[in-house]
Amino acid sequence: MRYLEITVPEGKRRAVLDILEDEGIDYVVSDETSGRGYTAVVRFPVPTRAVEPVLDRLRRAGISDESSVVVINAETVISEQFATLRDQYSHGGQKGARTSRQVLRTKADELTPPFTIYTVMLLISAVVATAGLLADSPAVVIGAMVIAPLLGPALAANVGIVTGDDRLKATGFVYQLVGVTMVVVASIGLAVLARIAGLEPAGVDIVVATELGERVSPNLFSLAVALGAGIAGILSLTRGFSEAIVGVMIAAALIPPSAAVGITVAWGMYGAAVGAAVLVIVNLLSINLAALATLWVAGYRPQGLFEVSPSRTPTYTYAAIFGIGLLVLAAPLAGVTLLDFHTTELESSADDEVESVLNESEYDHLEAAAVAVELDGDYPIQSVDQVVVTVTGQDPGPEPGLADRLYEAIEPHSDESLVIEVQYVVAEQRGGETEIQQVADRSSSDS
Template sequence: MLHLRLITPAERTEDVVRVIEENVGTTHLVVLPGAARDPAGDVVMCDVAREAGDELIASLRKLGLDEAGSIAVESIDLSLSRRADEAEKDAPGEGADAVLWEQLSEATHEESTLSATYLAFLTLATMIAACGVVLDNAVLIVGAMAVGPEFGPLAGLSTAIVRRAPRLALRSLLALLLGFAAAMVLTVGFSLLMDALGLFSEARLEGERPNTGFVYAPDAFSFVVALLAGIAGTLSLTSAKSGALVGVAISVTTVPAAANAAVALSYGDTGQTAGSAYQLLLNLAGIVLAGTATLFTQKWLWARSRT
């Protein structure tokens, strides 16, 4: 179930209430006249089955409530109510299959912002991965994958394509391109510093690396894994399964490939640099392609289930 808290101008309250009452899957309607102060108006609250939430939010936006008032949506972890059970039963489809497009757009918008925090996490993840490739340490590689925040803008790009949102697409592309560029440049400097301290060496990078050599040797499996991870990651976002998203983060060679490219570049190894860059681009493309296809499929299946 979802809980909606609305602030509505007094003259639009009746229209808002009518939309809620006519929407299948709603219950626990509360109207508090004059309770809102900023902006001034009435407060309307209700609960709605997740599978009916996107339609209700869209109807409220058509009334201009997002401009004249406010629409706040929260997930309800526990609702002990017979009426809530009936509302979920009346709503068509299954809540686990429903996509809240407004929520997805908002989430990916936040995760796709080229902020100092985003750059810090991506750079730290790349530096950790740099240590992992030089030491041939798979544990460090996995840790770097988990720290990396790059799935946010990848999901944002897929969402932008499906929703035809050019601003979100541009924001996501900038976060990806500038983020990885900055992280790799800083990691080149980090690699040179570690080499000066005697902690990194070209011999280690060029030696046998059975645990991490794959990061600069892309093959068909790299693209297949990227496709599967893109599907899983998109499903985890639309169903709010954060645990699954962590699993996706540690299954795709994006940050490790960027790290290996940076370290190899610091030693002038163009072969490993090119191979790692190709691995990085292959994985990014696979995730975006799979994520976009998944969202289109979910949109089509959901529309079909409601006809």
């Protein structure tokens, strides 16, 4: 429920009161004596659903932006006439409270902090996220998501589009672009300092060391987080759910990948940086597309019937830009997804074949310990490099012909050339201590 207080311009008093009476609204009117061109102040309670249509009618009657309109949350209204009005706006008995367009603009604007605060909070978030990724600490990365103020800009841009508010739209997009750029630049600086300080030695595979793989080589499932964040963000804004939790979800889609761009650039792994950058762009597009579609489906439009058509064109234009961008960038993501499926299938098939070969009588003294498919590390779209089979046994030396035998069994399950590496792990007792010996044997199409 909402309680409205509106200043009525000269000459509009009768028109305003006629609209309120026609709507069945119980109002209180008092004279306005400030001498500023207003004749009265009218106050009345309405159901939340009624705020937008009532304000639209009043606007067409002459209540312009120069008039003062205050919308206040009301705890309860005890009135038989209000109960009738609430039933009138319940739409089939459902008394759900969709936020009005006017309140929606205000909430989106309030969720966008002043630029100085925004940049400071994002810089802190970037430092924390980069440190968390370098330290391989999920808890620290989550902390970076909590403090990132990204919800407001993501929602403001799309609220501005569908309601025709150019200022809100421009603010939202500028904040998003500046914010992501700041996180990337700050992450590069911190990662470079980490390398210089020797906190992470140069020459290591930083992607493997910090488990950045899912962020530098993203697949199609990465879209789910961003699309869900965009939809949930709008629902939280329009239905009164917790914005803080949704803000963390949006930050989860943008902060870690942006920090991953900076880390991989600092390590000179530009292919991995491209993969992380693609994920950042895809998530930005997904969040905005999902938010825009949700707002449009929910029925948010600019003021008045005659402004719907002009708003439809820019909304469709932005939706097309977001959608085409996603389709273009979905190609490499689809390639990574297919590779993931192929790797999983190859590993399962290789595991079965290894078990079958080692069940042969001549290999009774060997036992399979692990089967792993390793990729070549050529980010962002990798390929299968080799299949590593780890076996245990009493003899520390390679088993003659085993690598070739495994190659013959596994190779038909792959469409590309394979390298099969067999690692022999032998445990020996020496002086009361266990000593592990590891010997490798390889086989490929060139051997």
